[in-house]
Amino acid sequence: MRETGIHQSASASAGELPGLGGAGGGAGRQNPRARSAGVWPKRMDTMLTIACRSAGAMILLMLVAPLAVLLWQAMPAVRAYGLSFLVSSQWRANEIEQPKRAADGSVLIVDGEVVMEIIEPVFGAAPVIYGTIVSSAIALVFAVPLSFGAALFIVRVAPRLKIGGVVSFIIEFLAAIPSLAYGIWGLFVLAPFLRDHIEPNLARLLGDVPFLKWLFVQQIQIGGSLVERTLPFTGRDMLCGGLILGIMILPIITAVSRDVLKNVPRAQIEGTLALGATWWQSCWEMLRYGRAGLFGAVTLGLARAAGETMAVTMVIGNSNQIVASPFAPAQTMASLLANEFAEAGSELHRASLLYVALILMVMSLVFNVIARRLVVGGSSKSAGAH
């Protein structure tokens, strides 16, 4: 919010100056020396104004054009499925040939030959929307407590130990590591670790608990009937994807909430301490005071998690099915695009992928808008309280 403050004061004083706040071409118009200098003719002003305005217009275009292109190219899928695309749980890119069944489930045989039927490819986004939501939720559950704890540490503890700068630098460096590095680490270190150590032990511990059985089984269709089978642990599953996402959004949530907490007025903390509050009670007061900004920080993290591509693609297992267990492979919108876009054969397949891209883009825009409103609104409140 400090930045908006600066902006407002800048524009206020700019308004008083002839030329600077205006269309840009007028400064020094009445000044003969500027004209006689002649090196920078007024045309230069006009050209700069045009260049700057077109750069600004280009930014607007950079948002509008992708939306338009995605909507235009996704039209075949939009026309074919409409909004039911969002809830349809089948994503099958290839047609399947299988024996036709009668109403009672038995295989139809005519003249001694099995009657075959061809099932057309279908596309529905529910599995990837589900995958995106669940993996982001796992990421938030993992990252939010850690980040808030670290932010409080940086604001309330580290300055006393004089290590605030170091801790901040480490966390910012975590943010500078490309997502591909987390992907490789997840694929070769975290996933095997989950597969060999965490998941089998969890299954041994919790496998016999009655209400937790869904964690370790999967229902698959064999023939006409649903069969339950134990999940093979691969490590490349929803849990691994969620954890990697969680690690990746740690820095941004920590950094933003650190800034929000730093903006809580000192009087607020000192007041609580003077009233005899413990360390945690005054921290809690800080968290409460900055709740809008903190919520914004979480939303920013969520937006990052939902749009993250490479690391997730490498560890989530890439299966377009909805399975309740977090130990089953899954797929997010972004990983689906990364996996299938290059190989999309049919027009409908491609259009459906672009439909998914459109949903992803709109979703991330909504998250970002909410987050910016909250972070800006939250810290403006605290700035105003100074």
Added chain:
Amino acid sequence: MVARRENKLAKVRSGVMYVVCTVFTMFIIAILAAVTWYLVSIGTSSLSWVFFSQSPSGDVNHPGGMLHAIVGTLIMLAIAAAIGVPAGILSGVYLSEYSGDGKLLSAVRFTADVLTGLPSIVVGIVGYELLVRPAGNYSGYAGAIALAFIMIPIVARTTEEMLKLVPHSYREGSLGLGATKSQTIFRVVLPAATGSVVTGVMLALARVAGETAPLLFTALGSRLLTLNPNEPFPSLTLQIYAYATGPYPEQKKLAWAGMLVLIAMLFVLNLTIRFVTNRSIRQNVA
């Protein structure tokens, strides 16, 4: 009595939460340590002169090096910077110096903010639809434009912030001496903020240097050393991704090494940014 017991409880809870916050911070640092330790230990073991001097050999057991990918990444970054830096700085100048535009200006600022959060895979797909499909082939140019797309909003917003830090009296002084607006911007405002604008540009470069998703469907990647950006173009990140997800152990090792080299490059860039920032701050103080 009750009050005192509650008081004691609050103190215990406070102590516990203090420890929890500390442990959480240590845990985050431990994660970073784990990631970097694996990168460095596995990466260095497969790093050799061959890595920097050879392109892929075609033999999966002796996969050669990543010279082609390093060259490809550098060329694409150069093209992306050539497009993204002027466009971004101009937008930043617009956001900072044309405050008379009111609502339109806020719309542009808001859009730039939102664009920095756009999923990079979406940028890749839009790049494919707008550049690759009409042109008929994957190309380094398409990849570079996709990277520039990501750079522009970042450069614009940081430039704006940095220009706003230039004291308003500088502008008033310049205008008062009879300079035109463009003279003021080019000779007073931008020079005063050069150091920090360069920082913003390098931050944006560091961000896109590690990007993979926007290149998947634009540059596509290649195993050949090429200097012609009008064909499928190699990139360090794409090559690392291809090797890491492929079946061959030697290539996987190479992926770790490539990642280490990429992160080392980013680290050097980050240190340079810090150096430049410090210097510009020192200049401002002087």
